[in-house]
Amino acid sequence: MAGSVWIICETQGESLAPLALELAAAARRIGGPVVAVGCGGAFSRAAAELGAHGVATLVEVGGCEGHLQGGLIAAAVVEAISQLGTPVAILAGQTYTGRDALAHLSVLLSAPVLGSAVNVSVDGDTVVAENVIFGGERVVSSAVEAGKVALIGVRAKSFSPDPVAEPISPAVVTVTASPDAPAYRSRVVSSRSEEHAGPKLDEAAVVVAGGRGLGAQENYAAVEELSGLLGGAPGASRAIVDAGWVPYAYQVGQTGKTVKPDVYIAIGISGATQHMVGMKGSKAIIAINKDPEAPIFRIADLGVVGDAQKILPRLIEAIKRRR
Amino acid sequence: MKIVALVKQIPDQAAPQALDPDSLRLVRAGKMIIDDSDSYGVEASLQVAEKLAAEVSVVSMAPNQETAGVRTALAMGAASAIVVSDDQLAGADALLTARVLAAAVVRTGAELVVAATESTDGYTGTVPAQVAALLGWPALTFAKEMQVDGGTVRIKRQTEDGFEEVEAELPAVVSVTAGSVVPRYPSFKGIMGAKNKPVELLTLGDLGIAAEVGERVTGVRDAEARAAGEVFEDDGSAEERIVAFLEGIKVL
Known part of the structure; x- marks a missing residue:
């Protein structure tokens, strides 16, 4: 499908969250080129890793530090769209920050959110997202109306990371959210981990x-x-x-x-x-x-x-x- | 100060769920109750209101001018309610829902909006932040604790591996997780009093909103069923079967 597909990448400490590479794989099912959006140094340093998974452009969001990222990323995406053009779809994880980003984008771009997606596909010129309901017994396919960006929340582990044969050296664009973005008025004062010792819950065998x-x-x-x-x-x-x-x-x-x-x-x-x-x-x-x-x-x-x-x-x- | 608690009224989740074969929408018929998730939002609002001598209004969008679930919130202690009901809202997506709720919030003059993080029947989980974005207020989402003090709201926000402390000056929208507070049971006096509390019924026309929906369901199919395995009753030696199973799959 023609037109770029954007993914919103989160980081965990000093590395990219595993979901970011799953989103890159999902984005390539829809089309390309793939544009990755994210905050902070850990995201910027992951350029080569993202390029190895088919990401052509990195959009680095400036000024995230100390604020809730979802709303800021959304506001920055609007700025980036004015430079790079409108994507056909924007994918984020069905995570806390991912849902915040999609909700804000939904208002800013006047487009619906297709949430909890476990699969994405293209039907003609329409992006289709699948989610499961009733405890996984039925699968519902949804699409957005013509002319709207498909905003899709992707559930973790729905796609496997899929490196490309020829890694790309991504172009890097830096954007900053408009100063009147309400997310600037949120202040993250401190952050604490509550994880137990041993393997991570979502990675354990x-x-x-x-x-x-x-x-x-x-x-x-x-x-x-x-x-x-x-x-x-x-x-x-x-x-x-x-x-x-x-x-x-x-x-x-x-x-x-x-x-x-x-x-x-x-x-x-x-x-x-x-x-x-x-x-x-x-x-x-x-x-x-x-x-x-x-x-x-x-x-x-x-x-x-x-x-x-x-x-x-x-x-x-x-x-x-x-x- | 005024606080709005957003409340969804949903079919009793104990009853089996179904899709309407023509519209492919969730059937929302029968007895409606307050979404259990929202009882946490109502409780959190009431606790803030009691501390600040503020007032809680409930805002709900529901089919057929449904008020049963809203009455529960009033019985818990909310002072008044707005219910937006309109046949054109059948099949509303999260964005249209948020537009309706945000417009109703503006009518109340509230400075703080409290919602659950997601509904128990739809699980979209975007409405609170969409309402915030429409109002131009900061969205303090996924709060497992909330305090309001001198015009500042402070939350402990759930993260993937723990929590973070976040604050903002009012006005703001906060979404609270289930388990953040213990919802009170309405007292008999509360239930009787709720019958006389004002409930304003509005339509889309009253709010000046067009019923525009940007998404559609294109199909529904059965998921690949996961075959059930062996189920047996514990005769006092179930652990041996479990150990054997774990050995069989080389976990032990």
Whole structure:
């Protein structure tokens, strides 16, 4: 498809967030050239990496430091469009900052947001985004009306990074948001990490997640112990995050992280729509739940109907005995 | 000071969901309730209002002049409500919804708008920031804590790996995550009092907005089903089967 496709890239500490390269792969499904937009030094230093994934131009947004990035990136994109022309689509991660950026762009460009996309394609001169509903049972295809930029929120791990045969040395353009952008009035005062030790939840080969069926907050320690024994990461359902048992950074699901480990062990999780969207791509799923009708059993490779609070300690002991 | 809590009224999520075969839209019929996510926004608004002696108004867009969910917010302690209802809003996308809500917010004269981060039936998660952008206010999104003090709103904002502290002078829009506060149950007195609180019903014409929708659903299909595996009842030795399974896939 003719016309450029832009991607909004986020960074994690000193490196590019993994989603950025997934977005580059998604953008090339639509067309090209691909333009990457981002904030800060870590983004600028990733030019070669982005070029190796088919990005032709970097748009560096100046003045991000100390403000919420989503709104600033959106305002800067409008400035960049006046220099580089209007893209056919702008992709961002379905993340906190990604959603902020798309929401602001939606107002600034008077275009709708197609959110939670797991696939993108082109039909004639229309960009089509697919998202899943009802816990992943149905797939809905959506498109924007002619003449509007397709703003697409892409779920993590929906695309695999796809390096190009001939890496590009990207051109670099620096833009700054208009000084009256409301995002300048937000001030980021401090930032703190709440991640546990061990592998990251969305990168771990094993995820052990707990839900309401654990009965009480103190029983979550057993979930952490089991995940530690298996070299994995502990996760959680929205229910126990809302209940304050564990921090948000642990949440798996539509609102939280998307995980695709080799094995996902769901303990005391019934399988609400919002949870299953975040883990149904796991290679294998083991579920322990006392309700035989729990939706999680419909997607589990191995399902145990029983009391998680009794089975979990026995499972931990059995694994320890093997060592 | 006036605070607006944005509230979505949705079908009871315990009931099965369905798509209308002709319009491919979510069927929104039957009993409507306040979206559980929004009860956190209402509670967070009330807590700020109680501290500052401010007043909370509820703004909602809903089909068929629905007010049942809004009455819940009034019973919790909100003072008044605006419900925008118009047949032309059937199939409204997030941007049109945000235009409607922002226009209604302007009528209230509020300086602080509080919303949930996303609805429980649609999960778009963009409306609060779209409302902020339309109003030209900063969007302090995904707050797990909110405080207002001397014209400044401060939040702890959820990030991918933890949280950050963010602040802005009012006016501002804040979206709060579920779990940020504990929503109060309406008291009997609150429920009775809610019946007499003012609810203003508006149409698109009242707000001067055209029902323009920029997106369309082009198709719906069944996802590739993930085949269910083996489900068995724990007889006191389930851990052995789990260990064997983990060995089979070489995790152990």
